[in-house]
Amino acid sequence: MSDETQSRTSKGMYIHYCMHKGCNKWGAYGFKGRYGTEWFCCKHKQDGEDTPK
Secondary structure, three states, X not given: OOOOOEEEOOXXXXXXXXXXXXXOOEOOEEEEEOOEEEEEXXXXXXXXXXXXX
């Protein structure tokens, strides 16, 4: 996962950003994808559900 889609808080927790192109919202929904977990926000959750495994 690149630094663009994931960062770590001061307490060591990860913050995942939505992987939909152009979206920078928090990615609350994780889906197993070809290259690991892919994260999407509520608006783009369907993108994650449609991701090829």
